[in-house]
Amino acid sequence: MKHLTHQCLFVSLSAAAVVAAPLAIAGSSKEGRKKSGSSTDVVLEWNGYVNELLADSGSLENPGVATRSMAMMNLAMFDTVALLNGDDTFYDYGKLGDDKKKMRKASAEVAAAQASYKVLSSIFGETQQAELNAYRKASLGGVKDKAAIDLGNRVARSIIANRANDGYDSFVQYVPTGEIGGWEPDPVNPDQEAWGPAWGSVQTFASGGVSPYLPPAPPALSSQEHADAYNEVKELGAIDSTTRTDEQTEIGLFWAYDREGLGTPIALFNKAIQAVATQQGNTFEENAELFAMASVAMADAGIVAWNSKFEHDLWRPVSGIRDGDLDGNDLTEGVADWTPLGAPDGEELTGFTPPFPTYVSGHATFGGALFEVLELWYGEDLEFTLSSAELEHLLLDENADLLAAYGLEDLEDALRTFTFSEAALENSDSRVYLGIHWNYDSIDGQLAGEAVAQALFDSPFVANPEPSTLALVACGLYGMLRRRGNASA
16 A cells, blocks of 8 residues: 655656546456556546535535545445455454455446445435436446445445444534624625535544644734734735735636535545546555545534634634724734636636635535545655636536636636645645735644645544544644744744
8 A cells, every 4th residue: 555655756757638528447356457457447436526516515515514425425336345355444343254255256447336336326326316317327337246236235325324323414503693703694795695504513424533633723913923814815805906916816726626516626526536546556445445534534524613613703804804803903904905817617707605604614625634634645746737617617618708807818728837835835825815814814724734644544444543642733733833823034
């Protein structure tokens, strides 16, 4: 397994195309699997498809459902493969793997595809079952393997049962406090309702709880640190900014993925894993492990982020800057009509601010977890290329005027190239360029996500082990304080 060593090497590699359509499974035996090669990598196949499900999921299109469903799906594939190979599983399946004779006849690809189908049906089946059925049929390609299908079903049912009472369906009515510094709906889009006040209490998958990974409290509104962050985003994130560069605008838009129909930012992060795995020529078994670890890290990191968001209930820049004269800080001059560039809505220049408190940034926390997993798993800070649906949309002929309004007339394609560490930092910074986060939201969010990922590699990959050691947490907090100090210097 590639994740056992950790180095800091920089390698330049070009990204290959990502699997986008179902590929029929070639065989049901182990020999058939050997002959079928990369064309039967159902991990890439179903991870490509789950992005489509998320984009079309309507009320289920939110970061919580996205990370939870991807983690459950990828764990179903990982555990199916592990059972067939006699390896350790994430969940305990008792005597399920004891029938070695039956296992030898089962196709790992068929079992993994069936497990994915069963898990996703439990989440999206109420509105998208017909699409799921069609995709399963195309994925399996007529292969009949009763042993594999039975195994996939049993693994999926076990995972569904394990997560049935994790709190994903809890509801908490959020009411803005109306206090200075408290979150309120985006005044540019005042009909917003807060999403996710209960998500920070959802059961984690592998982290043993959120406490070891929670960031410190945000800086006081009266502090120098907040004033520095305030004045930075006031200049860089304004819709009419004269200091934000064209590349910074491009970066902000590239990572956005906040609007309906894109599958949330998790869809972009999932595309990143696919791009890297394809570029690196991962085997089916390697992908089963990598996607499981990456999706679990993002799911747990998201729970940490949402716990912090509603614990601290901090306002966004669009509110904080408009009321800057009321925050008790002489270094923050308010602008009553300040408007952020905002997360793009795909139709006009003025975007919107996501509907939940700002500290910490979900984007930065998800990205910190993902790119740390990738670097730890490969043992190298690899370079890769990724395409953004946000930029692809802008490059359509009918959106030429919108592209010009952003000042990006010279944009040639929707691609950006970076190493894992550069991607994590760029993703974090992108939220400041859009004017929807203070920089400490992003700094501390990225560090929290990285801590979740590091702990995943420092412990057995099993469901909810004991929390990481206090030494690791102390190192993480020290890193936060040190980076904060550097950022405000």
